[in-house]
Amino acid sequence: MREALVSLVTALADDELIIGHRHSEWTGFAPHIEEDVAFSSIAQDEIGHAAAYYSLIAEATGASPDRMALGRQPDDYRHAVLCERPNGDWSYSLVRHWLYDTADDVRLEALQESADAGLAALAVKMRREERYHLLHANAWIKRVAEGPIEGRTRLIDALGKCYPEALALFDSLELEDSIVDNDLLPCSSSELRARFAQRATSELDDFGLPADIHRDLDNSAEFLASSSGDLIASEQEALTTSSRSGIGGRAGKHSDDFKPLWDEMTSTHRLHPDAHW
């Protein structure tokens, strides 16, 4: 039971830490000063959530939260590959922010009912802060989607890259059976993925954006028309295709994009492992 809790919370914590790190790379570079402050603040929130999750692990195992965050080898991290991808342009970061925070909301909603009281209480608290993240992401996507064609095109390109990898946020966790049987997570990861896919698809449809256009799906993939007339791949195809990219993060198999991030993120800690701030 303890191992199951640690497996679940490590995946949650690593997601927040790594996407928070990527978000923080916009500090000083966001499109305008107000957004620079806002996005940096969101990055800090995510890293703060990671710290809270690591502290929860510390209560169960005695491991130091700092060592959890910065003292592990790259293949010990359990975040989804989506979180480690470099930012590229603003539209990519925006779409990832929207998909990630939508997925996180689905996940936190379920975690509020976790059998682990500490985790359930934390989920309730975090969801309050994540509400703002969602408002922020939705406000941006809506405006860019309704704006000039260039912004819309960039959003669609970014969705093509991010959406399949966002589905991998809900790949099975290590000790998944034990996590679900003990109600640490009250339903399976694949059930959460279905909820996320349904919600994301319907909201993208409201934005007038196509959901589920996978550039990496083979041409034989079956496409369906959404209510807006855009083509979407059938959900079954999206969930089962072997060509899905960005998988493996939950098993510690990361892309080549992670090592440079890890090098930078952990460099100070590796030089001075016992330093105190």
Next chain:
Amino acid sequence: MEVYEIFRRSGHKSPFEHCGAVIAPDPEMALLLGKECFLRRREGEHLWAVRRSDIHALEDESVLEIAADKSYRFASDYRDVVQKRKAARHRVSSISSGAPA
């Protein structure tokens, strides 16, 4: 994009106070950005965004200048009244207690 002036209040009964400005495309975005720029450390419990172009300003600030002596409009000018009142109260209490005036 337009300039929005941001106001916040620190408590339920406090007045809204100006705390800065953001550039935003519309009111909703101004509120979202204003929150992160000026209230992310819980500096307030409520937030207003007002389009700067909706604010009416005096055209001539010199109308605020005070030409003649207006000391009677300031409480500080009546400080000796406090002393007088204290003395009067003292007199009254000594009368009612029956002590010789």
